[in-house]
Amino acid sequence: MKKTLLFENHVERGARMAPFGGFEMPIQYSGIIKEHEAARKRAALFDTCHMGEIKITGPSALDDLNRIVTCDIAGLKTGRCRNGFMCNERGGVVDDLIMYRFDDNDFMMVVNAGTSYTDFEWIKSQVSPATTVEKLSRAKIDIQGPGSPPLMQKLVDSDLSDMKSYTHRFCTIDTSTVLISRTGYTGEIGFELYCEPDDAGKLWDTFVENGAEPAGLGARDTLRLEMCFPLYGHEMDQDRNPGEMGFYKLIDCSKEFTGSRIVCTEENHHERLVAIECDGRRAARHGDTILDDAGAYAGTITSGSYSPSLGKAIALGYVPQKVSSPGTAIRVKGERGELRGMIVEKPFYKNATRWKNITDFL
Helix, strand or coil, rough: CCCCCHHHHHHCCEEEEEECCEEEEEEEEHHHHHHHHHHHHCCCCEECCCCEEEECCCCCCHHHHHHHHHHCCCCCCEEEEEEEEECCCCCCCEHHHHHHEEEHHHHHEEEEEHHHHHHHHHHHHCCCCCEEEECCCCCCEEECCHHHHHHHHHEEEECCCCCCCCCEEEEECCCCCEEEEECCCCCCCCCEEEEHHHHHHHHHHHHHCCCCCEHHHHHHHHHHHCCCCCEEECHHHCCHHHHHHHCHHHHHCCCCCHHHHHHHHHHHHEEEEEEEEECCCCCCCCCCCCEEECCCCCEEEEEEEEECCCEEEEEEEEEHHHHHCCCCCCEECCCCCEEEEEEECCCCCCCCCCCCCHHHHH
């Protein structure tokens, strides 16, 4: 297993480590529920150095990216970020991603750890000869939660009061030059920091010393699940049409992109990703079977967990369109028995701060 640049920091602080995406990653420190609450109410610190960053530049970079990424790249302004997907010719998801635009022909794509190598090779195979594709070696740290803006403002050399959601900029923390953005995979206001590898440990310690609480992938998973955000390998893969996930803002069907004829044809959307609340605290698990209220097969659970914010079990899963309406009663059958549940409106957690003005927290 590979180790991130912050591996020793995690071990020294007593983190419980486990494999994820080819890396040994911290699953929890003080406990998933406490770390989850830190992100919702205070400021939680996540090691995301395992993520992949790919730089795409050149005179044909814009046209190439607009052709291989589902979201609108031509309309992405300098200094902004945007979520999207890369799809194969069958309309399946190669990966989900975030695009950063630094200049007219200068972009960065942030991809998942487990797919970063195949993503890199896929992009190289799709772009024009004039486009340069390069792996970056930046470290990545995320600080999330309503306590993160004042903490960040205390440490950076510039005023953050005008920083909007899905924007990015360069700034300095102590002597380290960092790229910061506001995208918020947890659903909360916060920042993603990209820095030089040698600066990662120093920055991590600085944030902890100023009140940020280290958090592991366990809390990161419950946070994203409460927001109904997809996870590669669970809600999407090479065979899943992203149109079935319901994230239509990430798919620009007014243009042609790889797989667009399949992705943008509604007849190909056979299932719908739905949010499910289950009775009690016992959670459904990935791969469990969804049954309709009469006991007939209806679909499959992709992610499930106890929700610390709601105090109940929640899950995501795919069902046919005809049984996807909120209020529909379902059952979940797994190795540990059967659960009763109901399809509900997304997201589960309604009080997230990701889109709020930063001045509300400074």
